[in-house]
Amino acid sequence: MATITLEHVTKVYPNGFEAVHDLNLNVADGEFMVLVGPSGCGKTTALRMVAGLEDITAGSVSIGERVVNDVSPKDRDIAMVFQNYALYPHMTVAENIGFALKLRKVPKEQIKQKVIEAAELLGLTQWVDRKPGQLSGGQRQRVAMGRAIVREPSVFLMDEPLSNLDAKLRVQMRAEISRIQRRLGVATLYVTHDQVEAMTMGDRVAVLSAGRLQQCDTPQNLYDHPTNLFVAGFMGSPAMNLFEAVVAEGATQLFIGSQAITLPSELHAVRPTLKSYAGKSIVVGIRPENLPLTDNARDSESTASPFEGHVELVEALGSELLVHFTTDAHAFEITEVMDSNAAGLADGTLTKGDAGVARVEAHTKIAAGERIRFWLNPERLHYFDRATSELIV
Amino acid sequence: MATSLDNRIHHKRGSRQWFLGHFWTTVTWVIALFLFSPVLWMVITSFKREGSAYTDPPTLIFHPTLNEYSQVFSSGSGAGGAGAPFEHSLVVTVASVALVLLLGIPAAYALSIRPIKRWRDALFFFLATKMLPYVAAIVPIYLIAEHLGLLDNVIALIILYTGFNLPLAVWMIRSFLLEVPREVLEAARIDGAGLRTELMRVIFPMVLPGIAATALICVIFTWNEFFFAYFLTAFNAQTVPVFLSHFQSTEGEYWALLAAAATISCLPVILAGWIAQKQLVRGLSLGALK
Ligand SMILES: Nc1ncnc2c1ncn2[C@@H]1O[C@H](COP(=O)(O)OP(=O)(O)OP(=O)(O)O)[C@@H](O)[C@H]1O
Ligand SMILES: [Mg+2]
Numbered sequence: 001m002a003t004i005t006l007e008h009v010t011k012v013y014p015n016g017f018e019a020v021h022d023l024n025l026n027v028a029d030g031e032f033m034v035l036v037g038p039s040g041c042g043k044t045t046a047l048r049m050v051a052g053l054e055d056i057t058a059g060s061v062s063i064g065e066r067v068v069n070d071v072s073p074k075d076r077d078i079a080m081v082f083q084n085y086a087l088y089p090h091m092t093v094a095e096n097i098g099f100a101l102k103l104r105k106v107p108k109e110q111i112k113q114k115v116i117e118a119a120e121l122l123g124l125t126q127w128v129d130r131k132p133g134q135l136s137g138g139q140r141q142r143v144a145m146g147r148a149i150v151r152e153p154s155v156f157l158m159d160e161p162l163s164n165l166d167a168k169l170r171v172q173m174r175a176e177i178s179r180i181q182r183r184l185g186v187a188t189l190y191v192t193h194d195q196v197e198a199m200t201m202g203d204r205v206a207v208l209s210a211g212r213l214q215q216c217d218t219p220q221n222l223y224d225h226p227t228n229l230f231v232a233g234f235m236g237s238p239a240m241n242l243f244e245a246v247v248a249e250g251a252t253q254l255f256i257g258s259q260a261i262t263l264p265s266e267l268h269a270v271r272p273t274l275k276s277y278a279g280k281s282i283v284v285g286i287r288p289e290n291l292p293l294t295d296n297a298r299d300s301e302s303t304a305s306p307f308e309g310h311v312e313l314v315e316a317l318g319s320e321l322l323v324h325f326t327t328d329a330h331a332f333e334i335t336e337v338m339d340s341n342a343a344g345l346a347d348g349t350l351t352k353g354d355a356g357v358a359r360v361e362a363h364t365k366i367a368a369g370e371r372i373r374f375w376l377n378p379e380r381l382h383y384f385d386r387a388t389s390e391l392i393v
Numbered sequence: 394m395a396t397s398l399d400n401r402i403h404h405k406r407g408s409r410q411w412f413l414g415h416f417w418t419t420v421t422w423v424i425a426l427f428l429f430s431p432v433l434w435m436v437i438t439s440f441k442r443e444g445s446a447y448t449d450p451p452t453l454i455f456h457p458t459l460n461e462y463s464q465v466f467s468s469g470s471g472a473g474g475a476g477a478p479f480e481h482s483l484v485v486t487v488a489s490v491a492l493v494l495l496l497g498i499p500a501a502y503a504l505s506i507r508p509i510k511r512w513r514d515a516l517f518f519f520l521a522t523k524m525l526p527y528v529a530a531i532v533p534i535y536l537i538a539e540h541l542g543l544l545d546n547v548i549a550l551i552i553l554y555t556g557f558n559l560p561l562a563v564w565m566i567r568s569f570l571l572e573v574p575r576e577v578l579e580a581a582r583i584d585g586a587g588l589r590t591e592l593m594r595v596i597f598p599m600v601l602p603g604i605a606a607t608a609l610i611c612v613i614f615t616w617n618e619f620f621f622a623y624f625l626t627a628f629n630a631q632t633v634p635v636f637l638s639h640f641q642s643t644e645g646e647y648w649a650l651l652a653a654a655a656t657i658s659c660l661p662v663i664l665a666g667w668i669a670q671k672q673l674v675r676g677l678s679l680g681a682l683k
Contacts, residue, residue, distance in 0.1 A: 053579050073582040080583050086576035089681040090598040100584035132681060140683075147584070164683070 002064035002077075002154035003029050004050060004187050009059035011045050011211075019045040021211040022059070030185040032178065034202030036192055038234070042211040043191040044083060047157050050189060051080050063155055076155070079148035083159040083191075085140045087132040087147075093119070094128040097146040118146040121176065137164045145173070149180055156181065156188040162197065174201055195235055199223070207231050229389040232285045232382055233334030238322060240382070241291075241356040244330035245284040247277040254378070256284060256307065257329030264303040267378050273392050274383060282392065283332060285382035288322070291358035291374040304375040311370045312355055316362070323358045325372055331356060432659075438652035446649035461653035475654055478636035483661070485547050485632060486615045489554040493562045493611050494604065496555070501566035502592070506578065516567075519560040531624055538625055547630045553621055558611040565610070569603030570596070577681050605672035612665045616658075633658045 004027040011020040019042040027033040035043050048054040050061055052073035060067050068076055079100070088096050097118055098111045106114075119125045122142040132140055141164045148156060161177070162170045178201050181188050192198055198205045199219040206216040207230070215222060215231045226232035232240050246255045247263075251274060254261045268275060291307070309325030358374060366372060383392040438446050440457040465475045504512045534553065535544075543549035573596055581595045597604075619634040626635060637658060640651040 051579075051583060053582075073579070074585045074587065076583075078583060080580070082576050082580060084574075084576055084683040085681070086574060086580040087681050088577060088581070088595060088599075099581075103585040103590060137683065147580070 002187055003027060003062075004033075004155055004189060005060075005062040006046070006050070007060050007062075009046070009049060009061060010057045011042070011049060011054065012057045019211050020049070023208075023211075023213050025206055025213065025216065027187045027189055029187055032181055032188045032190065032201060032203045034190045034192060034198040034205045035208060036195060036198040036205055036234075037208035037214075039193060041208045043193075043208060044159055045211075046208070047080075047159055047189060047191055050155070051078055051157055052076050077153050078155045078157055079151045079153040080157040081144050081148045081159060081161040083163070085132075085144040087140060087143055089132050092129050092131055093124060093135070093143050093146075096132065096143050097150055100147065100151050114150045115146075118150045121149070121180070122146050122173075138166065138169060141165060142173075145177075149184075152184060153186060156186050156190075158188065158190045160192055161190075162192075163194075177201065195237065199235075205235075207234060209234070225391075226285075226382065227391045229283060229285075229384050230334055232384070233332075236287065238288050238357045238359075239334070241286045241288065242332040242334070242384075243284050243286070243327075243356070244281060244332065244386075246281050247274065247279065249279050251275045251278040254284065257327050259305075259307055259327070259329070261305040261307065261376055261378055261381075262303055263378050266303075270379075271383065271393055277383075277385075277392065281386055283384040283386055283389075285384060286356070286376065287380070288357045288359040290377070290380040291356075291360075293360055293364065293372070293374060304377045307374045307376045309356060309372050309374070311366060311368050311372050313368055314366055318362065320362050321360050321364055321366065323360055323366060323372065324355050325358065326355045435652045435655055438649055439656045441649050441652075443647060443649045446652070461649045462657070464650055465654045465657060475633075475636060475657065478631045478633045479657075481547055481550075481626075481630050482616060482633040482658075485550045485554060485630075486612055486661075488547075488551045489558065489615050490608055490611045492551065492555040493558045494608060497559055497562035497566055497607070498604070500559075500563045501570055502596070504563065505567045505570040506573070506596070516564075519563050522556075523560050527620060531621070534621070535624060544625060545627045545629045549625055550622060550630060550632070553625070554615045554618065557618075558614060562607050562611060565607045566600070566603060569600040569607075572603075573599050574681050602672050605669040609665055609669035613662055616662050616665075 004025075006023050006025040009020060009023040009025075010018065012018045023046060025033070025046075035046060037043055045054060049056050050063075052068065052071060056069050060069055062068060063076055063078070088099065091099065094115050098115045101111045101114060115128070116125075119128050122145060124139065124142055124146060127135060127139060132143065135143065141161060145158075145161050148158070158177075162173050165173060174197060177190075190197075190201065202219055204216060205219050205222050207214040207222065209230050214234075215227050217225075222231060222235050226235060226240075229242070233242060243256050247253075248255060248260070251268065252263055254263055263274070307327075309327045311323055311325050313324040315322040315324070358372075360366070384390065385392055439461060440459070441452065441455050442458060442460060445452040445455050467474060503509050504516055509515065538544050538546075538549045541549075543552075577599075578591060578595065581591050586595065617634060618632070619638070622630075622632045622635050623638070626632065637651065637654055640647055640654065
């Protein structure tokens with residue numbers, strides 16, 4: 001049982017590429033921390049530094065009370081699932097899973113017992129005598145998983161352990177991993193680029209982009225209160241709509257394109273800085289589910305304003321409709337920050353998007369080509385500074 | 394109509410392929426037999442009596458006999474018994490190949506998996522030793538051996554052959570080690586393997602086929618090496634190739650005897666090849682990664 005602490009951790013590869021920049025992260029004892037971010041943002045690098053497989057250029061990594069910068073992997077008491085499995089090709093599934101225990105001189109009977117348990121849990125029972133070369137990708141991935149869970153390490157490190165499973169198995173394994181982790185109560189650093197995994201599994205989620213930590217919070221808080229444009233655009237599917245907007249003089253109104261949204265004084269009470277943006281252009285974020293077709297809240301003295309669009313496409317998902325619409329406002333999409341020297345999200349990383357998306361009730365009568373009217377509640381909107389990409393509070 | 398035409402074309406193409414296939418098979422066999430014919434001649438001759446061994450036209454029908462084989466080992470024959478040379482060759486081969494592996498595997502490891510500083514230079518140095526012409530080395534080597542009192546001594550050959558084979562072995566084993574996925578070794582380290590365990594239980598089993606292939610090549614070279622053995626040995630360390638050469642010079646030519654001796658001398662190499670072959674099934678790292 002231990003915590004994982006990263007303090008000002010930086011990784012510069014020998015070729016001069018800075019893959020992780022000044023990362024601070026604390027995984028509490030027993031906590032399930034998910035590290036999420038687009039491909040190439042430094043997730044694996046960060047994990048490998050915790051594992052001791054990669055030198056730490058600057059900063060310190062601690063497991064428990066101990067700074068482990070110079071401790072070799074085998075003495076860190078960690079178990080790791082590799083992104084590419086890294087199985088022992090000359091050993092059977094059972095030997096693969098039991099190898100770590102064997103090296104720890106656990107009695108044979110006990111190893112056998114644990115291997116059988118793990119194989120059962122992972123649905124590998126019928127393959128225990130096979131070599132990895134005779135397994136499918138998904139089966140291999142489960143062997144890699146089994147190798148980690150038979151041990152009782154003080155830290156779990158998992159690098160996209162479910163990426164190769166089919167949808168059904170993935171959901172099943174997601175629950176299984178969460179259960180095992182909870183039962184063992186081991187601090188876990190779990191890497192994924194799948195935000196559903198991040199949202200459903202993590203006690204907390206750390207969002208990484210271009211080697212920099214963007215935000216670290218509970219899944220719900222991340223979703224409800226993204227602190228910058230990257231997190232806002234990255235978390236959630238379909239992604240948050242981002243429109244260019246102008247705060248009117250006096251800050252009583254917001255123009256999204258040509259449409260005016262009333263900004264009530266209650267809003268200024270919770271977002272005092274917004275006033276200082278009067279006359280300036282900002283980015284406003286609207287979650288697809290915050291675009292209702294009726295003003296349900298009107299009775300309870302709400303201040304929703306109408307917001308209209310032109311329906312381009314309606315996608316029926318069964319449980320709901322996704323309505324793609326255009327307005328005369330400028331829409332943005334977030335593209336990954338590939339340049340690690342860019343501080344956060346500058347203008348260049350906002351690219352022009354084409355449309356907005358709304359999530360509406362499944363049986364709504366709506367068709368492409370029609371005009372649609374939503375009701376926007378300004379308190380449900382997210383306001384971002386265009387230059388710094390930070391949330392306006 | 395159309396289908397029958399199709400069929401005919403199909404048939405024609407099929408028979409053309411049939412013809413080509415058989416043609417190439419035949420050609421291959423003819424070439425193989427042609428290349429193999431000296432060996433075949435050697436084996437056949439070894440079962441003849443000396444009188445019918447080298448006649449013109451060749452004797453094709455004869456009573457096979459093992460007479461010459463027993464002659465090979467009796468010391469009364471042409472160049473003394475084959476027993477001692479066989480023993481020398483065996484000692485030299487086993488010892489030098491064992492040494493090559495013992496030194497070569499760690500060296501290859503230090504040049505691939507955990508590369509030392511300036512490993513490129515080291516690698517080139519290994520290769521450079523192979524660029525020296527054989528013949529140029531014989532005088533200094535002879536003088537050194539004489540100085541050390543190692544003339545006509547198997548130890549001289551063991552050292553020499555180890556030196557010869559080492560660069561090749563290091564290059565070969567290194568290339569096999571490079572195929573071991575980095576993550577597999579890292580997984581082993583995380584699983585608690587120290588350097589020794591990592592080497593013995595993970596790396597070694599994975600590159601065993603490569604090591605077998607390397608060992609086989611070293612065995613073949615060592616067993617058959619003639620040049621240095623001829624100059625550095627006389628009686629106490631005479632190896633099989635040198636022994637064979639004496640059949641032609643001492644008391645005239647004994648073709649059947651020579652053939653029998655040569656046939657026996659092939660057997661150990663064939664045996665080594667057979668053992669190695671069982672290890673040579675490639676693709677051992679299959680399944681390690683995604
Ligand atoms: N050995 C290396 N030398 C130089 N640059 C490297 C090295 N390994 C990784 N990188 C770079 O560092 C960045 C982060 O790599 P990393 O593997 O950590 O990404 P990741 O977040 O795990 O991506 P993915 O989701 O695709 O696995 C990438 O841009 C990559 O090109
Ligand atoms: Mg990765």
